[in-house]
Amino acid sequence: MAQEEFSPDIVMVKDEEGGEHMFEALDRIETDDGNFIALAPLYDNEEDIPEEEEFIVLEVREENGESYLMPIENEKLLDEIGNLFEERLTIMFSEDDEDE
DSSP, rough: OOOOOOOOOEEEEOOTTOOOEEEEEEEEEEEEEEEEEEEEEOOGGGGGSSOOOEEEEEEEEEEEEEEEEOOOOOOHHHHHHHHHHHHHHHHHHHHHHOOO
């Protein structure tokens, strides 16, 4: 049986100062409140990777055919969407571990 090739979805995000940061897109969710993406930071060196997994959640907005990633300013919404991603990612990664 051929093994599936995995190609991560890499996203470059510019911060307010114009700095560029690379992330891996982990998951996307569409709700009545909007479209959201969970991103995990990519590190140049293995020793920079934190022991505890982390991800950030941003809102995806479309303007004039362009996609923009924006911080979620509503704290309650951020918590709700973050919890949804955490549940989904836990399930996704536990299924991946079972497949190995």
